Amino acid sequence: MSGFNKVVNSYEEALEGFKDDMTVMIGGFGLCGIPEGLIDQVYKMGNKGLTAISNNAGVDGFGLGKWLEKRQISTMIGSYVGENELFEKLLLSGEMEVILTPQGTLAEKIRAGGAGIPAFFTATGFGTKVAEGKETRNIDGRDYVLEPSLTADFALVKAWKADTMGNLIFNKTAMNFNPMMATAGKITVAEVEEIVEPGELDPNYIHTPGIYVQRVIKGNNFEKRIEQRTVKA
Amino acid sequence: MSGFNKVVNSYEEALEGFKDDMTVMIGGFGLCGIPEGLIDQVYKMGNKGLTAISNNAGVDGFGLGKWLEKRQISTMIGSYVGENELFEKLLLSGEMEVILTPQGTLAEKIRAGGAGIPAFFTATGFGTKVAEGKETRNIDGRDYVLEPSLTADFALVKAWKADTMGNLIFNKTAMNFNPMMATAGKITVAEVEEIVEPGELDPNYIHTPGIYVQRVIKGNNFEKRIEQRTVKA
């Protein structure tokens, strides 16, 4: 088998080497574009002490909400996380640490992590709680906060299509945090709706080049639950 | 006319407001993916004292080589620039200042400029001339240099196709520095091979969203000169 064939055939194989106390990034915005099957597999495996980096924390009983059920997350890094009763309970009881990060800063910290940039300045959060304890600096008359980058042991992302070499394309706003996370995982696992042969994806429109992706798995039966089903009056 | 119709019909209009002593970014890698007509127009207008930010500086008589003929550039920021006899002469005579910047740092400085990141750390260039006079810092055991971002008064980019709203797609390796430069110009002008109606480009595969682009012009007769014509034996 070619060294570039990254397709694995089971969720067990997709998460081989995933251990307690690891740092893991999970793509998605709300429930849109989340790697449902990989999240379920981590739930099944029951690993504890995880640092989870994800914009949101799922809802009760779905997405990362499942990890909360089993108290798998010890630290959650996200921008908007409280749409979930259990989350609130774990936060207030101190069972889980939560590091709230502005959404754009979170996205940029992850991109920086993947791109070998250890830290950058941003105006976001200057003068707020977010800047507490961080270095700040005035550059050309404006105040900025120094933000370190983020990387992870595993990045679990959801893509629309992959080729067997791990080149990925995303669909519409299901892209969100997935491309940056794909670059920032030591092991990046992509759960996708369709796997095609190399050459079938147009090289001019690859969102995530395969160099960032270590494993590809075809997901079963994505539920794609909608949080705010809103239609035209 | 809709406020989103960014198409201009002449190079004069495309470069309205372009003045002496401005900072200008010019897309391209070597002669691949350069905005030929916009470069020619600046040559015709004869503006002087320009700070030119471009990976390379063209060749004698073509691309930015033409600006050199008229001594239009006072400061050149690039990564690899000496493929041009006139360039050498201007550099040695002190008629032009040259700020050599590692290619990846240059790309990242431009991206950062467009993205509102005023400065970032990178390991590139640590311990070399590039780091002289710059802040350095050890982060988690590795040494980094602080690099400020770059922006420009005008960014002149070359795309393959645009819609009238300024959404751009690039072709193959003619993409290179163009997408980042498009984000970093106060006024970004895209010279393109084809202009289509809004909706004709697939929103899932836009390389540069129109928000970054102020003017679009259809180029005449791209020469697309090849520097190293290499074919299979």
Added chain:
Amino acid sequence: MALSREQIAMRVAQELEDGFYVNLGIGIPTLVANYVPKGVEVMMQSENGLLGMGEFPTEETIDPDLINAGKQTVTAATGAAFFSSAESFAMIRGGHVDLTVLGAFEVDQQGNIASWMIPGKLVKGMGGAMDLVAGAENIIVTMTHANKHGQSKILKECTLPLTGAQCIKRVITELALMEIKDGAFHLIERAPGVSVEEIQEKTDGDLVVPDNVPEMNV
């Protein structure tokens, strides 16, 4: 008469210019999209990765992969583009969005804004609000002038944790349109039939009142 939520949105919509790229927050700001003036075209940016947000879908066209930052199903307008969250906030942080409209719990006369956290209650997080207020040159805050207990939210100094420092220049409430500069609120317009005295009474921060305060045209 104090403005309704819709009227606040209508007044904000008068600030839209043809060709503007606009980010609208949740709540009243969302309503602004319903009142875009005739002859004006705007493109809505949604920070989860969409430039050119269209109207809500029908039951037939609903797509779970196409939502806005409020997690509502939406459509893409003609000429839209999809991109990553990093690209989206590059636009926002880089100052490429022409107008940002968002709600707030409090603003103060230094231009500070508090909109994301009420200590003691559950903290959901700031989402993209801190990036939006840090990135935009042109921000309009829509909010009620006072809380349900009648306490002013237009303050000398914010009491809640800030979303951004010294970044807000315009506020539209049910009573007034105010600009913030030189450490004070400046009354620019009042809601039809609302007296300057009522506005002054409900404003805790320093309020500069010119001789003539025109009524809003809503």
Added chain:
Amino acid sequence: MALSREQIAMRVAQELEDGFYVNLGIGIPTLVANYVPKGVEVMMQSENGLLGMGEFPTEETIDPDLINAGKQTVTAATGAAFFSSAESFAMIRGGHVDLTVLGAFEVDQQGNIASWMIPGKLVKGMGGAMDLVAGAENIIVTMTHANKHGQSKILKECTLPLTGAQCIKRVITELALMEIKDGAFHLIERAPGVSVEEIQEKTDGDLVVPDNVPEMNV
């Protein structure tokens, strides 16, 4: 016998592993692509924005929009991807490239490399070399052991302006394969028929020589 340029490339090619993403510099490194071992597939990264560089085109398929970092016309391999220079160097700087092969004027026993500038001569610029040496864990430098005047380029301390500090761990010359660690060159292999004495003589830096120095298999 000292290795030919082709033989140096052949020896480097033995370091390729199936599934490697590789960036090859200009000169001898480019030749490595011709000697990829049987059963090994690699993808070539070209820093101007191409992952999966293919062979040179024919006159019919030549495309001015498709070049490599040496500005030569190339083709795209099956499974290739195009991207911006920022993305390309995100890959490089972020350590995603498995192997980088590049030339040098000098290397020294601290792992410093000088490859871009000879003061007094025209300076063309460093291109992507500084990013490549800073970003890669796994770098092989290919170079001649000495210059045409017989002066060693395998030094105690580089004399030319550096491309990168303390980043080089392996060097392959026409005479030897050496590793750099603990402030010295370690002789690992010698070119067939080349004596340890000749290598020592042409090496200015400290050279650690084990009891047995096998010949390269080229």
